[in-house]
Amino acid sequence: MKKIFIERKKELLRIAVKEKDELKECFIEEETGEPYPGEIYKGIVKNIVPAIKCAFIDIGHKKNVYMYLDEKFKNTKLKKGEELLVQVIKEDLGSKGAKVTNAISLPGTYCVLETFSKDISFSKKIKERSIKDSIAAELIKPEDVGIKIRTNGAEVSISKINDEIKDLYTLYKDMLDKANYTTKLGIVFDDGGILGRVLRDKLSGNNFKVYVDNKEDYRYISNFLSGVINTKTNMILHEEGRSLFSYYGIERELLSLKNNKVPLKCGGYIIIDKTEAMYVIDVNSGKNVRNSSIEKTAFFTNYQAAEEISKQIRLRNLSGIIVIDFIDMDNGENKKKVLYKLQEGFLDDKNKTVVYNFTDLNLVQIARRRSGKCIYEYIEEDCKTCEGKGKRVKFDYLCMLIDNEIIRIDEQRDIHDIHIELDEIYAKDVQGDIIGFVKSIDALDKNIYVTYRINEHFKVEPLIFHSQIESLEKYKIYDSGSI
Numbered sequence: 183m184k185k186i187f188i189e190r191k192k193e194l195l196r197i198a199v200k201e202k203d204e205l206k207e208c209f210i211e212e213e214t215g216e217p218y219p220g221e222i223y224k225g226i227v228k229n230i231v232p233a234i235k236c237a238f239i240d241i242g243h244k245k246n247v248y249m250y251l252d253e254k255f256k257n258t259k260l261k262k263g264e265e266l267l268v269q270v271i272k273e274d275l276g277s278k279g280a281k282v283t284n285a286i287s288l289p290g291t292y293c294v295l296e297t298f299s300k301d302i303s304f305s306k307k308i309k310e311r312s313i314k315d316s317i318a319a320e321l322i323k324p325e326d327v328g329i330k331i332r333t334n335g336a337e338v339s340i341s342k343i344n345d346e347i348k349d350l351y352t353l354y355k356d357m358l359d360k361a362n363y364t365t366k367l368g369i370v371f372d373d374g375g376i377l378g379r380v381l382r383d384k385l386s387g388n389n390f391k392v393y394v395d396n397k398e399d400y401r402y403i404s405n406f407l408s409g410v411i412n413t414k415t416n417m418i419l420h421e422e423g424r425s426l427f428s429y430y431g432i433e434r435e436l437l438s439l440k441n442n443k444v445p446l447k448c449g450g451y452i453i454i455d456k457t458e459a460m461y462v463i464d465v466n467s468g469k470n471v472r473n474s475s476i477e478k479t480a481f482f483t484n485y486q487a488a489e490e491i492s493k494q495i496r497l498r499n500l501s502g503i504i505v506i507d508f509i510d511m512d513n514g515e516n517k518k519k520v521l522y523k524l525q526e527g528f529l530d531d532k533n534k535t536v537v538y539n540f541t542d543l544n545l546v547q548i549a550r551r552r553s554g555k556c557i558y559e560y561i562e563e564d565c566k567t568c569e570g571k572g573k574r575v576k577f578d579y580l581c582m583l584i585d586n587e588i589i590r591i592d593e594q595r596d597i598h599d600i601h602i603e604l605d606e607i608y609a610k611d612v613q614g615d616i617i618g619f620v621k622s623i624d625a626l627d628k629n630i631y632v633t634y635r636i637n638e639h640f641k642v643e644p645l646i647f648h649s650q651i652e653s654l655e656k657y658k659i660y661d662s663g664s665i
Contacts, residue, residue, distance in 0.1 A: 185200040186393070187200070188377065188394045188426075190395065194210065195377065196208065198432045198436075199380070205497065206493070208436060210554065211375050217241065219270050220372075220378075222270075223247075223268055225241040225282075226239065227262050227263060227266070228262070236250055237249045237251055243279075247281065255298065266284055267358075267370065268282035269282060269283055271283050284298075285297065287330075290350050293347060293350070295329060295350040295351060295354055296328040298328070300327065302317075303330045305330070308331065308335075321347070327351065353371075391415070391416045393420055393426060394417065400417065424589045439497065440575065445468075448483055448486050449467075449468050450467045452487050452494070456558070461504045464507045480508075481519070481520070483509055484516075488520045488521075488527070492526070495548070498557045499555070501551060502549075504547070508540075508544050510544045521546065533553050534551040558573075561576060561579055563575075566610070578622065587642035591644050597628070598628055599644070599645035600631065602623075603643075604640050605636065605637055606635065626662065627662050629658060630660040631659070632659050
């Protein structure tokens with residue numbers, strides 16, 4: 183059974199997907215108001231740079247978005263000042279604006295409406311010709327758009343697909359009307375962000391449990407499920423004091439992703455490192471010395487590593503160029519088995535992922551389309567102590583974890599005094615704004631004591647006995663009685 187956990191906290195939406203109680207994927211979206219993949223905007227061309235075949239378009243945000251000019255998209259004759267609809271395919275990164283396309287698509291659960299094509303096409307995973315012919319023969323398609331049948335579409339009746347096409351086409355015409363009858367630049371369609379995408383991609387054909395901590399999201403999901411068939415979903419509204427991710431242990435699992443070393447069952451391990459241009463994954467045999475030959479040891483370690491690497495790439499949402507340095511193998515059949523195991527892990531990955539063959543140096547290259555930020559960008563930040571050369575857990579993320587621990591303590595007994603032990607690299611953050619820190623951990627009604635040591639792990643403990651309070655009195659940074 184799949185379990186989907188949806189937590190909305192302040193300006194952060196996080197969705198975790200578990201299969202057989204193992205964390206498989208995590209999606210995070212910050213509500214920054216910036217363009218997000220899937221959104222459609224009305225924009226105006228501000229500049230065209232022929233040297234890089236690129237148009238820069240104002241969509242009503244601080245930064246202009248950019249679009250590559252290509253004959254296949256019929257956009258090479260764009261003029262400065264021309265208005266058009268564009269869809270975001272990559273969010274902005276640093277000083278670089280979001281990437282957009284004029285090939286608009288509206289996704290549904292069973293099909294996708296496409297404006298660039300007027301044809302009927304099918305997901306690559308639908309291979310049977312009889313299914314394709316049957317759907318194409320009865321499909322009711324508007325003449326001015328194309329329709330792509332998603333994998334889920336092969337499992338439902340043609341009437342269900344036609345109903346969805348009708349709804350998508352109505353949505354498309356409404357979007358055009360909205361764009362045509364307004365002079366204002368800005369968003370004309372929101373596909374629901376990561377919540378909408380996860381629901382469309384994950385909730386079909388299986389039994390699910392969906393945990394959600396927000397009544398508005400609960401209603402949104404319930405409404406979505408009313409139009410989905412062939413699925414049994416049990417929805418649970420989380421109303422505990424502790425956050426959803428903390429209550430079900432997901433927070434701890436996410437924090438462990440900060441570690442770049444991942445052990446394998448065989449005794450080997452992989453190391454995941456990020457360079458300026460790519461991610462590099464190194465496979466090591468470690469303690470795996472049980473086999474009688476070097477080739478067997480290499481194959482067994484590489485095979486387990488291939489399975490774990492595909493899992494970690496998806497879980498951490500790594501993208502772009504990824505290079506894997508497997509242990510050297512001479513046997514061609516063993517290489518094929520390892521490569522197939524690696525590819526197998528991406529079969530149901532909605533991000534386009536290409537796995538290339540082994541090079542002469544036993545390296546495997548992966549190209550994975552970027553969709554959202556990797557998990558590190560939400561958990562880590564540059565360490566100010568070492569002048570940005572190292573990483574540390576984000577201070578506001580750390581405060582959220584401490585807040586959850588205090589709530590957990592309060593659930594067990596009423597405690598008025600709390601001791602927090604932190605790494606000394608956070609001392610300036612705490613001392614620089616003590617009241618802000620106490621507010622962020624929701625502890626204005628408590629006495630807070632903070633000590634520091636060199637250890638990236640933190641500890642939150644209740645002070646129950648008078649002797650404990652006396653021994654830490656000099657470390658008290660906040661007195662609730664002073665308000």
